Amino acid sequence: MGTAERREAPDEGVVAQVRTRPDGGAPGRGTAAAGHGTFGRRDDVEYVGGPEDSRGKASYRPLWVEEPARRRRLPDPVRTAAVRAVLLIAVTLIQAMVAFLSTLAGSWLAFPMVISSVVSTILATWGVLDVWVTRQVWNQRNGVVSVPSSTARALRRERRRARRRERSAQRAEARIRRRGGAGQLSHP
Incomplete structure:
Protein backbone atom coordinates (compact mmCIF):
# COMPACT_ATOMS: atom_id res chain seq x y z
CA MET A 1 0.00 0.00 0.00
CA GLY A 2 1.60 3.23 -1.10
CA THR A 3 1.30 6.66 0.41
CA ALA A 4 0.07 9.67 -1.49
CA GLU A 5 1.23 13.26 -1.32
CA ARG A 6 -0.17 16.36 -2.97
CA ARG A 7 2.35 18.68 -4.56
CA GLU A 8 2.16 21.69 -6.78
CA ALA A 9 3.53 20.90 -10.23
CA PRO A 10 5.51 23.52 -12.12
CA ASP A 11 2.83 23.77 -14.88
CA GLU A 12 0.35 26.64 -14.16
CA GLY A 13 -1.01 25.34 -10.84
CA VAL A 14 -1.72 21.77 -12.00
CA VAL A 15 -2.07 19.54 -8.96
CA ALA A 16 -0.11 16.32 -9.10
CA GLN A 17 -0.34 13.29 -6.87
CA VAL A 18 2.99 11.67 -6.13
CA ARG A 19 2.68 8.05 -5.12
CA THR A 20 5.10 5.46 -3.89
CA ARG A 21 5.81 2.57 -6.18
CA PRO A 22 4.43 -0.89 -5.33
CA ASP A 23 7.99 -2.19 -4.86
CA GLY A 24 8.31 0.04 -1.78
CA GLY A 25 10.57 2.66 -3.35
CA ALA A 26 9.65 6.27 -2.88
CA PRO A 27 9.06 8.49 -5.89
CA GLY A 28 11.99 10.60 -6.82
CA ARG A 29 14.59 8.04 -5.79
CA GLY A 30 16.96 6.61 -8.33
CA THR A 31 17.32 8.23 -11.71
CA ALA A 32 15.38 11.44 -12.01
CA ALA A 33 13.94 12.42 -15.35
CA ALA A 34 15.50 15.37 -17.06
CA GLY A 35 14.05 18.66 -15.94
CA HIS A 36 12.09 17.20 -13.01
CA GLY A 37 14.66 17.55 -10.22
CA THR A 38 13.58 15.77 -7.05
CA PHE A 39 9.96 15.23 -8.09
CA GLY A 40 10.91 11.90 -9.60
CA ARG A 41 10.16 10.23 -12.88
CA ARG A 42 7.11 11.09 -14.98
CA ASP A 43 5.41 7.71 -14.24
CA ASP A 44 5.36 8.50 -10.50
CA VAL A 45 3.13 11.53 -11.03
CA GLU A 46 -0.59 11.32 -11.74
CA TYR A 47 -2.05 14.64 -12.84
CA VAL A 48 -5.42 15.16 -11.20
CA GLY A 49 -6.56 18.15 -13.19
CA GLY A 50 -5.62 21.55 -14.44
CA PRO A 51 -6.94 24.89 -13.38
CA GLU A 52 -9.70 24.67 -15.99
CA ASP A 53 -11.58 21.82 -17.67
CA SER A 54 -12.79 21.68 -21.30
CA ARG A 55 -15.70 24.09 -20.59
CA GLY A 56 -13.44 26.70 -19.08
CA LYS A 57 -14.65 26.22 -15.49
CA ALA A 58 -12.35 25.45 -12.59
CA SER A 59 -12.48 21.75 -11.73
CA TYR A 60 -11.29 20.57 -8.38
CA ARG A 61 -11.53 17.07 -6.99
CA PRO A 62 -12.34 16.93 -3.27
CA LEU A 63 -9.55 15.89 -0.93
CA TRP A 64 -11.73 13.21 0.63
CA VAL A 65 -15.12 11.63 0.16
CA GLU A 66 -17.28 11.16 3.22
CA GLU A 67 -18.51 7.62 3.71
CA PRO A 68 -21.31 6.55 6.02
CA ALA A 69 -20.19 5.12 9.34
CA ARG A 70 -20.04 1.35 9.50
CA ARG A 71 -21.27 1.28 13.07
CA ARG A 72 -23.65 3.52 14.97
CA ARG A 73 -22.26 6.03 17.41
CA LEU A 74 -22.18 4.97 21.06
CA PRO A 75 -24.87 6.53 23.26
CA GLY A 143 -34.04 -1.17 23.57
CA VAL A 144 -31.66 -2.48 20.99
CA VAL A 145 -32.61 -0.69 17.82
CA SER A 146 -29.64 -1.62 15.68
CA VAL A 147 -31.63 -3.95 13.44
CA PRO A 148 -35.07 -3.40 11.90
CA SER A 149 -36.47 -6.63 13.37
CA SER A 150 -35.59 -5.63 16.92
CA THR A 151 -38.03 -6.95 19.52
CA ALA A 152 -37.83 -3.72 21.50
CA ARG A 153 -38.86 -1.72 18.42
CA ALA A 154 -41.78 -4.07 17.72
CA LEU A 155 -42.97 -3.86 21.33
CA ARG A 156 -42.83 -0.07 21.27
CA ARG A 157 -44.75 0.01 18.01
CA GLU A 158 -47.45 -2.26 19.45
CA ARG A 159 -47.73 -0.12 22.61
CA ARG A 160 -48.09 3.01 20.47
CA ARG A 161 -50.91 1.39 18.46
CA ALA A 162 -52.72 0.34 21.64
CA ARG A 163 -52.42 3.87 23.06
CA ARG A 164 -53.76 5.39 19.83
CA ARG A 165 -56.74 3.01 19.83
CA GLU A 166 -57.43 3.82 23.47
CA ARG A 167 -57.22 7.58 22.86
CA SER A 168 -59.50 7.42 19.82
CA ALA A 169 -62.04 5.37 21.80
CA GLN A 170 -61.95 7.95 24.62
CA ARG A 171 -62.43 10.80 22.16
CA ALA A 172 -65.38 9.01 20.56
CA GLU A 173 -66.98 8.49 23.99
CA ALA A 174 -66.45 12.14 24.90
CA ARG A 175 -68.02 13.22 21.60
CA ILE A 176 -71.06 11.04 22.22
CA ARG A 177 -71.46 12.44 25.74
CA ARG A 178 -71.22 16.03 24.49
CA ARG A 179 -73.97 15.44 21.92
CA GLY A 180 -76.21 14.07 24.62
CA GLY A 181 -76.40 10.60 23.22
CA ALA A 182 -77.43 11.76 19.74
CA GLY A 183 -74.90 9.54 18.02
CA GLN A 184 -76.01 6.28 19.65
CA LEU A 185 -78.35 3.85 17.96
CA SER A 186 -79.70 2.46 21.19
CA HIS A 187 -79.62 3.64 24.80
CA PRO A 188 -78.44 1.37 27.61
Missing part, protein backbone atom coordinates in the same frame (compact mmCIF):
# COMPACT_ATOMS: atom_id res chain seq x y z
CA ASP A 76 -23.65 9.51 25.31
CA PRO A 77 -23.59 7.80 28.74
CA VAL A 78 -21.73 4.79 27.36
CA ARG A 79 -19.24 6.98 25.51
CA THR A 80 -18.62 9.03 28.67
CA ALA A 81 -17.97 5.87 30.67
CA ALA A 82 -15.64 4.56 27.95
CA VAL A 83 -13.60 7.77 27.91
CA ARG A 84 -13.35 7.66 31.69
CA ALA A 85 -12.20 4.03 31.55
CA VAL A 86 -9.55 4.78 28.92
CA LEU A 87 -8.18 7.64 31.01
CA LEU A 88 -8.04 5.43 34.12
CA ILE A 89 -6.26 2.69 32.20
CA ALA A 90 -3.74 5.18 30.77
CA VAL A 91 -2.96 6.58 34.23
CA THR A 92 -2.63 3.05 35.61
CA LEU A 93 -0.15 2.07 32.91
CA ILE A 94 1.91 5.20 33.50
CA GLN A 95 1.95 4.58 37.25
CA ALA A 96 2.95 0.95 36.74
CA MET A 97 5.81 2.00 34.44
CA VAL A 98 7.03 4.64 36.90
CA ALA A 99 6.83 2.09 39.73
CA PHE A 100 8.83 -0.45 37.74
CA LEU A 101 11.51 2.04 36.67
CA SER A 102 11.85 3.55 40.15
CA THR A 103 12.17 0.02 41.58
CA LEU A 104 14.98 -0.71 39.16
CA ALA A 105 16.66 2.57 40.07
CA GLY A 106 16.27 1.91 43.80
CA SER A 107 14.42 5.19 44.34
CA TRP A 108 12.39 6.03 47.43
CA LEU A 109 9.45 6.66 45.07
CA ALA A 110 9.12 2.93 44.30
CA PHE A 111 6.95 1.95 47.28
CA PRO A 112 4.37 4.77 46.99
CA MET A 113 4.11 4.19 43.24
CA VAL A 114 3.52 0.46 43.69
CA ILE A 115 0.76 1.16 46.22
CA SER A 116 -0.84 3.80 44.00
CA SER A 117 -0.63 1.55 40.93
CA VAL A 118 -2.44 -1.23 42.83
CA VAL A 119 -5.20 1.22 43.78
CA SER A 120 -5.24 2.52 40.23
CA THR A 121 -5.59 -1.02 38.87
CA ILE A 122 -8.68 -1.51 41.02
CA LEU A 123 -10.11 1.80 39.73
CA ALA A 124 -9.36 0.86 36.12
CA THR A 125 -11.15 -2.46 36.57
CA TRP A 126 -14.10 -0.56 38.02
CA GLY A 127 -14.00 1.77 34.99
CA VAL A 128 -14.18 -1.12 32.53
CA LEU A 129 -17.03 -2.71 34.46
CA ASP A 130 -18.76 0.68 34.52
CA VAL A 131 -18.67 0.78 30.70
CA TRP A 132 -20.19 -2.69 30.51
CA VAL A 133 -22.92 -1.97 33.10
CA THR A 134 -23.76 1.43 31.55
CA ARG A 135 -24.10 -0.20 28.14
CA GLN A 136 -26.36 -2.94 29.50
CA VAL A 137 -28.55 -0.42 31.35
CA TRP A 138 -28.84 1.79 28.28
CA ASN A 139 -29.81 -1.18 26.11
CA GLN A 140 -32.39 -2.31 28.66
CA ARG A 141 -33.97 1.15 28.97
CA ASN A 142 -33.91 2.16 25.33
Whole structure:
Protein backbone atom coordinates (compact mmCIF):
# COMPACT_ATOMS: atom_id res chain seq x y z
CA MET A 1 0.00 0.00 0.00
CA GLY A 2 1.60 3.23 -1.10
CA THR A 3 1.30 6.66 0.41
CA ALA A 4 0.07 9.67 -1.49
CA GLU A 5 1.23 13.26 -1.32
CA ARG A 6 -0.17 16.36 -2.97
CA ARG A 7 2.35 18.68 -4.56
CA GLU A 8 2.16 21.69 -6.78
CA ALA A 9 3.53 20.90 -10.23
CA PRO A 10 5.51 23.52 -12.12
CA ASP A 11 2.83 23.77 -14.88
CA GLU A 12 0.35 26.64 -14.16
CA GLY A 13 -1.01 25.34 -10.84
CA VAL A 14 -1.72 21.77 -12.00
CA VAL A 15 -2.07 19.54 -8.96
CA ALA A 16 -0.11 16.32 -9.10
CA GLN A 17 -0.34 13.29 -6.87
CA VAL A 18 2.99 11.67 -6.13
CA ARG A 19 2.68 8.05 -5.12
CA THR A 20 5.10 5.46 -3.89
CA ARG A 21 5.81 2.57 -6.18
CA PRO A 22 4.43 -0.89 -5.33
CA ASP A 23 7.99 -2.19 -4.86
CA GLY A 24 8.31 0.04 -1.78
CA GLY A 25 10.57 2.66 -3.35
CA ALA A 26 9.65 6.27 -2.88
CA PRO A 27 9.06 8.49 -5.89
CA GLY A 28 11.99 10.60 -6.82
CA ARG A 29 14.59 8.04 -5.79
CA GLY A 30 16.96 6.61 -8.33
CA THR A 31 17.32 8.23 -11.71
CA ALA A 32 15.38 11.44 -12.01
CA ALA A 33 13.94 12.42 -15.35
CA ALA A 34 15.50 15.37 -17.06
CA GLY A 35 14.05 18.66 -15.94
CA HIS A 36 12.09 17.20 -13.01
CA GLY A 37 14.66 17.55 -10.22
CA THR A 38 13.58 15.77 -7.05
CA PHE A 39 9.96 15.23 -8.09
CA GLY A 40 10.91 11.90 -9.60
CA ARG A 41 10.16 10.23 -12.88
CA ARG A 42 7.11 11.09 -14.98
CA ASP A 43 5.41 7.71 -14.24
CA ASP A 44 5.36 8.50 -10.50
CA VAL A 45 3.13 11.53 -11.03
CA GLU A 46 -0.59 11.32 -11.74
CA TYR A 47 -2.05 14.64 -12.84
CA VAL A 48 -5.42 15.16 -11.20
CA GLY A 49 -6.56 18.15 -13.19
CA GLY A 50 -5.62 21.55 -14.44
CA PRO A 51 -6.94 24.89 -13.38
CA GLU A 52 -9.70 24.67 -15.99
CA ASP A 53 -11.58 21.82 -17.67
CA SER A 54 -12.79 21.68 -21.30
CA ARG A 55 -15.70 24.09 -20.59
CA GLY A 56 -13.44 26.70 -19.08
CA LYS A 57 -14.65 26.22 -15.49
CA ALA A 58 -12.35 25.45 -12.59
CA SER A 59 -12.48 21.75 -11.73
CA TYR A 60 -11.29 20.57 -8.38
CA ARG A 61 -11.53 17.07 -6.99
CA PRO A 62 -12.34 16.93 -3.27
CA LEU A 63 -9.55 15.89 -0.93
CA TRP A 64 -11.73 13.21 0.63
CA VAL A 65 -15.12 11.63 0.16
CA GLU A 66 -17.28 11.16 3.22
CA GLU A 67 -18.51 7.62 3.71
CA PRO A 68 -21.31 6.55 6.02
CA ALA A 69 -20.19 5.12 9.34
CA ARG A 70 -20.04 1.35 9.50
CA ARG A 71 -21.27 1.28 13.07
CA ARG A 72 -23.65 3.52 14.97
CA ARG A 73 -22.26 6.03 17.41
CA LEU A 74 -22.18 4.97 21.06
CA PRO A 75 -24.87 6.53 23.26
CA ASP A 76 -23.65 9.51 25.31
CA PRO A 77 -23.59 7.80 28.74
CA VAL A 78 -21.73 4.79 27.36
CA ARG A 79 -19.24 6.98 25.51
CA THR A 80 -18.62 9.03 28.67
CA ALA A 81 -17.97 5.87 30.67
CA ALA A 82 -15.64 4.56 27.95
CA VAL A 83 -13.60 7.77 27.91
CA ARG A 84 -13.35 7.66 31.69
CA ALA A 85 -12.20 4.03 31.55
CA VAL A 86 -9.55 4.78 28.92
CA LEU A 87 -8.18 7.64 31.01
CA LEU A 88 -8.04 5.43 34.12
CA ILE A 89 -6.26 2.69 32.20
CA ALA A 90 -3.74 5.18 30.77
CA VAL A 91 -2.96 6.58 34.23
CA THR A 92 -2.63 3.05 35.61
CA LEU A 93 -0.15 2.07 32.91
CA ILE A 94 1.91 5.20 33.50
CA GLN A 95 1.95 4.58 37.25
CA ALA A 96 2.95 0.95 36.74
CA MET A 97 5.81 2.00 34.44
CA VAL A 98 7.03 4.64 36.90
CA ALA A 99 6.83 2.09 39.73
CA PHE A 100 8.83 -0.45 37.74
CA LEU A 101 11.51 2.04 36.67
CA SER A 102 11.85 3.55 40.15
CA THR A 103 12.17 0.02 41.58
CA LEU A 104 14.98 -0.71 39.16
CA ALA A 105 16.66 2.57 40.07
CA GLY A 106 16.27 1.91 43.80
CA SER A 107 14.42 5.19 44.34
CA TRP A 108 12.39 6.03 47.43
CA LEU A 109 9.45 6.66 45.07
CA ALA A 110 9.12 2.93 44.30
CA PHE A 111 6.95 1.95 47.28
CA PRO A 112 4.37 4.77 46.99
CA MET A 113 4.11 4.19 43.24
CA VAL A 114 3.52 0.46 43.69
CA ILE A 115 0.76 1.16 46.22
CA SER A 116 -0.84 3.80 44.00
CA SER A 117 -0.63 1.55 40.93
CA VAL A 118 -2.44 -1.23 42.83
CA VAL A 119 -5.20 1.22 43.78
CA SER A 120 -5.24 2.52 40.23
CA THR A 121 -5.59 -1.02 38.87
CA ILE A 122 -8.68 -1.51 41.02
CA LEU A 123 -10.11 1.80 39.73
CA ALA A 124 -9.36 0.86 36.12
CA THR A 125 -11.15 -2.46 36.57
CA TRP A 126 -14.10 -0.56 38.02
CA GLY A 127 -14.00 1.77 34.99
CA VAL A 128 -14.18 -1.12 32.53
CA LEU A 129 -17.03 -2.71 34.46
CA ASP A 130 -18.76 0.68 34.52
CA VAL A 131 -18.67 0.78 30.70
CA TRP A 132 -20.19 -2.69 30.51
CA VAL A 133 -22.92 -1.97 33.10
CA THR A 134 -23.76 1.43 31.55
CA ARG A 135 -24.10 -0.20 28.14
CA GLN A 136 -26.36 -2.94 29.50
CA VAL A 137 -28.55 -0.42 31.35
CA TRP A 138 -28.84 1.79 28.28
CA ASN A 139 -29.81 -1.18 26.11
CA GLN A 140 -32.39 -2.31 28.66
CA ARG A 141 -33.97 1.15 28.97
CA ASN A 142 -33.91 2.16 25.33
CA GLY A 143 -34.04 -1.17 23.57
CA VAL A 144 -31.66 -2.48 20.99
CA VAL A 145 -32.61 -0.69 17.82
CA SER A 146 -29.64 -1.62 15.68
CA VAL A 147 -31.63 -3.95 13.44
CA PRO A 148 -35.07 -3.40 11.90
CA SER A 149 -36.47 -6.63 13.37
CA SER A 150 -35.59 -5.63 16.92
CA THR A 151 -38.03 -6.95 19.52
CA ALA A 152 -37.83 -3.72 21.50
CA ARG A 153 -38.86 -1.72 18.42
CA ALA A 154 -41.78 -4.07 17.72
CA LEU A 155 -42.97 -3.86 21.33
CA ARG A 156 -42.83 -0.07 21.27
CA ARG A 157 -44.75 0.01 18.01
CA GLU A 158 -47.45 -2.26 19.45
CA ARG A 159 -47.73 -0.12 22.61
CA ARG A 160 -48.09 3.01 20.47
CA ARG A 161 -50.91 1.39 18.46
CA ALA A 162 -52.72 0.34 21.64
CA ARG A 163 -52.42 3.87 23.06
CA ARG A 164 -53.76 5.39 19.83
CA ARG A 165 -56.74 3.01 19.83
CA GLU A 166 -57.43 3.82 23.47
CA ARG A 167 -57.22 7.58 22.86
CA SER A 168 -59.50 7.42 19.82
CA ALA A 169 -62.04 5.37 21.80
CA GLN A 170 -61.95 7.95 24.62
CA ARG A 171 -62.43 10.80 22.16
CA ALA A 172 -65.38 9.01 20.56
CA GLU A 173 -66.98 8.49 23.99
CA ALA A 174 -66.45 12.14 24.90
CA ARG A 175 -68.02 13.22 21.60
CA ILE A 176 -71.06 11.04 22.22
CA ARG A 177 -71.46 12.44 25.74
CA ARG A 178 -71.22 16.03 24.49
CA ARG A 179 -73.97 15.44 21.92
CA GLY A 180 -76.21 14.07 24.62
CA GLY A 181 -76.40 10.60 23.22
CA ALA A 182 -77.43 11.76 19.74
CA GLY A 183 -74.90 9.54 18.02
CA GLN A 184 -76.01 6.28 19.65
CA LEU A 185 -78.35 3.85 17.96
CA SER A 186 -79.70 2.46 21.19
CA HIS A 187 -79.62 3.64 24.80
CA PRO A 188 -78.44 1.37 27.61
